[in-house]
Amino acid sequence: MTDQTGAAVPAADITLTNDQTNDQRNQPTNEAGRFSFASVKPGVYTIKIEHQGFEKLLRTKVVLSANEALALGDLALKTGQLTETVTISSEGQVVEKETSDLTARLTSDQINLISTKGRDVTSLLRLLPGTSNIPDIEAVGNGFGTTLPTFSGQRSRSTVATVDGLNASEPSGSNLLSMTTSLDAISEVKVLRDNYAAEYGNNGGAMINIVTKGGGSDYRGTAYYFIRNEALNANNFFSNKAGLPRPLYRFNYWGFNFGGPMPLPRFGEGKSALIKHKAFFFFNMEKPHTITPTDPVFVTVPTALERIGNFSQSRNSTGVLPVVLDPLTGLQFPGNIIPDARINRSAQNLLKYYPLPNSPIASNPGRYTFQRSVDVPKHSYLIRFDFTPTSKDDIYYKAQWWTSDNEGTATSGWPNGTNGVDRWGIRSHYLYKDNGWPGSVNWVHVFNSSVVNEFNIGSRKDTEGFIPTTGFAEGLSRSALNYTAPQLFPENNTKLNLVPLANGWSSVAGNPANISWLNRWGEVGAGLYQTGYL
Secondary structure, eight states: OBOTTSOBOTTOEEEEEETTTOOEEEEEOOTTSOOOOOSOOSEEEEEEEEOTTBOEEEEEEEEEOTTOOOOOOOOBOOBSOTTOEEEEEOOSOOOOOSOOOEEEEEOHHHHHHSOOSSOOHHHHHTTSTTBOOOOOOSSTTTTTOEEOOOBTTOOGGGOEEEETTEEOBOTTSOSEEOSOOOGGGEEEEEEEEESOOGGGOSSSSOEEEEEEOOOOSSOEEEEEEEEEEGGGSOOOHHHHHTTOOOOOOEEEEEEEEEEEEOOEEOOSSSSOSEEOSSEEEEEEEEEEEEEEOOOOEEEEOOOTTGGGTBOTTOOBTTSSOOOOBOTTTSSBOGGGBOOGGGSOHHHHHHHTTSOOOSSOBTTBTTEEEEOOOEEEEEEEEEEEEEEOSSTTEEEEEEEEEEEEEEEESSOTTOOOOGGGTTOSSOOEEEEEEEEEEEEEEEEEEEEETTEEEEEEEEEEEEEEEEEEOTTHHHHTBTTTTTOOOOOSOGGGGOSSOBOOOBOOOOSBSSOBOOBOOOTTTTOEEEEEEEEEEO
């Protein structure tokens, strides 16, 4: 702080006001006319400067982003009365002068106003300088996380993402953001691209800091609904060529949020029964439901004749009649038909699991065409409480939950052989949950103008479950198919009692379909993130 002659103005009263909550912090300037507020939450602020013998100075619309050391420069007071006020509004981007960090920022307005296909914050990260061009996101959170872009030529796995200071990356170490957070619950995103301080260490890539919204001094809420439907789309070329109808393509995305002040009861007499402007809340809920089409697959299944041992009309991989030899004599079976008494009943029963061909052609009488969309209902919840018990304390608590249930033939972890030989009809669930309970707590206490303590602790637990779609494990059981062939290790097949995998076909026309299932059916894997600092 200086006067009109450039001399420092000590002992000026500085008041910092959060425009959203009206929370205030006060501090005088020192002998050199300087002041500094430490550990201030990101947001928009107003700075009021008062000193006897000078006009009051207001600096409005001061934007502080996450992980920023913001310098306001020299502020000059004019000689006059305190009843007179000079107001300066901060507009545009402030040049970073305090650190050498290479940073980029997504503001709340950008997040709210820029349309994205899947309503996932990672889509907006592509707008920042120095990022790689990753494909757009089909739906928020995808199956169990969305791919993060790379920054400044770094390796993809070196990027670290956090939500309110808690690691939000996929626990296995991939470059996925798995702590999925609703766009309407995000206040801002700050990206430290390069040359940042050691306190942000972990990996060598960029640091993506996502800050969630909190409640303010006014009650505010939003409700929204987004839709996509196959009725609004044309059929694709390959489905038309195969004579397939338009596959289901649904994007039903609704949600709402609400926040504001939270009056607290006051104990004692002589004052109002409620304490206002000391506590605030914010709640966000979303329930996206997507049904996304997959490409049609064309596989080969046993024909009705082949299931009873009659290969007289079959075709092999070269398009000609195969020769079926008797293993006992080495001669061809008469008429290319295996006698019923020579057929293994377990193997024959296994073939009955396949559907009958639905699109036979001359070169492949066993051709089967299949297309089914992946059905993914999801839901997301976030709740946050902010408290300012004194002018020297700032506390918040936040918890969030995310669930994504992927059901279909192309779920995560499912076998994916060439040309869809594993994805012709056997369906499974991939259930992914990100549990933010018991949540995160942050407490900032200001001892004086030069000593500030920040305490932060939080945890999250990710789980993935592999669950057969209703009826499929039962249909693949040994008892259901009357499959009685002996097992080498029957003790390893007691949970679901499934038939063996059927694959490795050779000399079959087209793409022979496999009978596949997951060894992890019925299992749940978990990953835990915990963080804390003082």
